[in-house]
Amino acid sequence: MTRAVWRAGAAALALLAGSAAGGEGPAQVDHARLLHADAEPGQWMAPGRTYDEQRFSPLAQINAGNVQRLGLAWYADINTERGMEASPLAIDGVLYNVQPWNLVTAYDGKTGKVLWTYDPEVPLRFGRLACCDIVSRGLAAWKGKIYVATLGGRLIALDAATGKPVWSVLTVDNSKSYTITGAPRVFDGKVLIGNGGAEMGVRGYVTAYDAETGRQIWRWHTVPGNPAAGFESAAMELAAKTWTGEWWTAGGGGTVWDSVSYDPALNLVYVGVGNGSPWARDWRSAGGGDNLFLASIVALDADTGDYRWHYQTTPGEEWDYTATQQMILADLQIGGRTRKVLMQAPKNGFFYVLDRETGELISAEMFAPINWASGIDKATGRPIENPAVRYGTTPVLVSPGAGGAHNWNPMAYSPLTHLVYLPVTETYMGYAKAESFDPAKGGLGTSFTGFEAERDAITRYADAHSRGWLSAWDPVRQREAWRVPSPQKGSGGVLATAGNLVFEGTIGQTFAAYRADTGEKLWEMPVQQVPIAAPITYTVDGEQYIAVNAGWGGGLAHVERSAYTQLFLSKPRLLVFKLGGTAKLPPMPAASMQVPELSPPPAPNGTAEQVSRGEQLYAANCALCHGVAARGGVKDLRHMAPETHEAFLDIVLRGARARNGMASFADVLTPAEAEAIHHYLIARANADWDSR
Numbered sequence: 104m105t106r107a108v109w110r111a112g113a114a115a116l117a118l119l120a121g122s123a124a125g126g127e128g129p130a131q132v133d134h135a136r137l138l139h140a141d142a143e144p145g146q147w148m149a150p151g152r153t154y155d156e157q158r159f160s161p162l163a164q165i166n167a168g169n170v171q172r173l174g175l176a177w178y179a180d181i182n183t184e185r186g187m188e189a190s191p192l193a194i195d196g197v198l199y200n201v202q203p204w205n206l207v208t209a210y211d212g213k214t215g216k217v218l219w220t221y222d223p224e225v226p227l228r229f230g231r232l233a234c235c236d237i238v239s240r241g242l243a244a245w246k247g248k249i250y251v252a253t254l255g256g257r258l259i260a261l262d263a264a265t266g267k268p269v270w271s272v273l274t275v276d277n278s279k280s281y282t283i284t285g286a287p288r289v290f291d292g293k294v295l296i297g298n299g300g301a302e303m304g305v306r307g308y309v310t311a312y313d314a315e316t317g318r319q320i321w322r323w324h325t326v327p328g329n330p331a332a333g334f335e336s337a338a339m340e341l342a343a344k345t346w347t348g349e350w351w352t353a354g355g356g357g358t359v360w361d362s363v364s365y366d367p368a369l370n371l372v373y374v375g376v377g378n379g380s381p382w383a384r385d386w387r388s389a390g391g392g393d394n395l396f397l398a399s400i401v402a403l404d405a406d407t408g409d410y411r412w413h414y415q416t417t418p419g420e421e422w423d424y425t426a427t428q429q430m431i432l433a434d435l436q437i438g439g440r441t442r443k444v445l446m447q448a449p450k451n452g453f454f455y456v457l458d459r460e461t462g463e464l465i466s467a468e469m470f471a472p473i474n475w476a477s478g479i480d481k482a483t484g485r486p487i488e489n490p491a492v493r494y495g496t497t498p499v500l501v502s503p504g505a506g507g508a509h510n511w512n513p514m515a516y517s518p519l520t521h522l523v524y525l526p527v528t529e530t531y532m533g534y535a536k537a538e539s540f541d542p543a544k545g546g547l548g549t550s551f552t553g554f555e556a557e558r559d560a561i562t563r564y565a566d567a568h569s570r571g572w573l574s575a576w577d578p579v580r581q582r583e584a585w586r587v588p589s590p591q592k593g594s595g596g597v598l599a600t601a602g603n604l605v606f607e608g609t610i611g612q613t614f615a616a617y618r619a620d621t622g623e624k625l626w627e628m629p630v631q632q633v634p635i636a637a638p639i640t641y642t643v644d645g646e647q648y649i650a651v652n653a654g655w656g657g658g659l660a661h662v663e664r665s666a667y668t669q670l671f672l673s674k675p676r677l678l679v680f681k682l683g684g685t686a687k688l689p690p691m692p693a694a695s696m697q698v699p700e701l702s703p704p705p706a707p708n709g710t711a712e713q714v715s716r717g718e719q720l721y722a723a724n725c726a727l728c729h730g731v732a733a734r735g736g737v738k739d740l741r742h743m744a745p746e747t748h749e750a751f752l753d754i755v756l757r758g759a760r761a762r763n764g765m766a767s768f769a770d771v772l773t774p775a776e777a778e779a780i781h782h783y784l785i786a787r788a789n790a791d792w793d794s795r
């Protein structure tokens with residue numbers, strides 16, 4: 104089909120829906136077009152393509168019979184050293200993409216020509232607040248506007264023709280540690296955005312704004328605030344009964360940092376709620392409790408934001424078990440009848456199928472080996488929890504770890520194979536309750552220091568047993584149909600198409616296509632990068648393209664040990680493929696193909712007291728990005744170059760590397776404290792030098 108036919112189809116549908124086709128110019132996405140998105144398979148108009156977030160494309164020009172001829176059509180270099188987590192939008196032949204620091208670029212979808220770029224100039228200080236990289240997971244479109252949410256908490260509407268801001272609204276209190284990494288979602292004239300920061304003591308909520316003006320329409324908090332201040336909703340009064348102590352002083356968490364889905368027929372919007380803040384429940388809700396609506400899937404009235412139902416995946420969670428992961432809506436044949444379901448595979452390792460009208464649990468089974476629970480009690484819907492994983496100050500080994508059995512990397516559902524495709528990881532982590540916690544200072548309340556021997560044993564076990572695979576999951580039978588193992592965890596998000604294909608970027612620095620029905624690998628291309636984002640597909644002038652952002656980074660690169668420092672990576676790129684594509688990536692720079700030469704660390708120079716103080720300060724301020732005990736992370740600080748040692752105080756206190764995400768800590772660390780951290784890092788570098 105030609106583009107003219109797509110346009111005619113869109114116009115006809117708009118007439119059917121009783122509305123005009125909308126304004127002039129690009130990205131004229133409206134409710135009628137999104138409702139009938141399958142009539143325009145060449146478009147990718149929303150983060151998950153459709154309101155139901157299936158990430159399935161009806162396009163079949165590229166298919167299992169010809170995917171061997173897939174080649175690069177064009178590529179665009181992305182000027183960043185950080186992770187690329189976004190799926191672009193593709194609307195009427197234009198690709199809209201977003202990268203770290205929320206730079207938005209519009210490309211001609213056929214040629215890659217840049218049409219415009221917009222830089223929201225996010226203040227670099229926000230880099231320090233992002234637990235898991237300064238990423239952005241996508242954009243939304245509505246009636247000639249492209250919406251981007253910034254790391255600093257702004258929601259900005261851009262003119263899709265020019266990239267110029269139309270309106271901008273601050274959605275968070277910048278005196279608190281909020282960040283936004285998720286994609287906005289637009290439905291029926293409203294644009295919805297959540298936020299992140301549940302590692303930093305914030306209280307989660309989502310807000311709906313008028314897509315035309317930016318005026319706030321409704322806001323829904325996910326966890327209760329101080330009862331003395333009055334509850335914002337009946338739902339918060341209900342939730343408060345499940346918290347104990349003075350939980351509000353520590354924020355509570357429950358941020359909606361990624362997934363939102365929408366059912367226009369039921370007029371419900373589904374939000375996925377994150378982990379508690381702080382992590383350790385003892386420090387958050389001293390007398391225990393389920394702590395609603397942490398780790399829950401919540402259905403809200405799309406017009407008012409009023410609570411309709413919830414399902415809590417992990418009551419009283421304290422392992423960073425977010426339920427923010429993707430929620431796919433589909434109609435499945437279960438028990439001889441059609442059920443309107445919502446499917447989620449959250450971090451905790453259970454694949455949930457819920458009735459999306461009522462929130463009733465239909466089924467839940469493990470999709471990865473885990474030890475925190477042995478199953479879900481179908482009568483109560485509650486997990487059968489392993490009591491040994493509740494932690495005090497003695498560390499316990501828990502599976503999955505905070506990275507989750509499945510994280511933000513998108514999954515896809517094919518209505519042709521009736522399978523869900525998702526990247527799965529087997530992970531382990533040691534958790535212990537911190538000896539002390541001060542809500543005014545924040546932090547996790549969970550400790551990774553002071554139990555060296557146990558931690559080393561746990562780390563060794565976790566390293567030895569950690570792995571990943573691409574899983575095809577049958578949601579009706581609740582069992583795996585096939586899997587493709589990968590050499591280590593870290594592969595990317597998924598796209599499924601009517602061409603009987605599943606596409607995924609791999610930790611082996613390739614982009615690959617598999618048969619959707621059997622998992623047979625049909626095509627693979629080295630791409631000099633790890634595409635952790637999910638691909639999309641679209642057409643221009645009747646020709647099908649596959650697009651994926653390829654840029655290693657994100658949470659796994661932040662917190663894991665340095666197994667990944669051996670990846671030889673080019674700069675991130677947007678890669679676009681088509682049948683018979685002949686574009687070639689430039690060769691990797693020789694310097695990036697070598698294991699970097701390590702400089703021996705300076706001689707230990709701090710007193711035992713300084714090193715010990717530095718260790719505590721490191722754990723509180725640095726470990727989230729630079730790894731527990733300075734192992735790995737976004738930069739392995741055991742391997743600082745001489746000039747980095749020289750510039751240490753400039754970097755830590757004066758923001759010398761803020762553009763890379765390393766903002767100044769001058770407001771929380773004194774020069775003596777920064778020096779103590781430096782002494783600690785030198786001690787760590789010397790301790791580990793022989794085993795480098």
Ligand code: CA
Pocket residue numbers: 301302377378423425
């Ligand atoms: Ca978290």
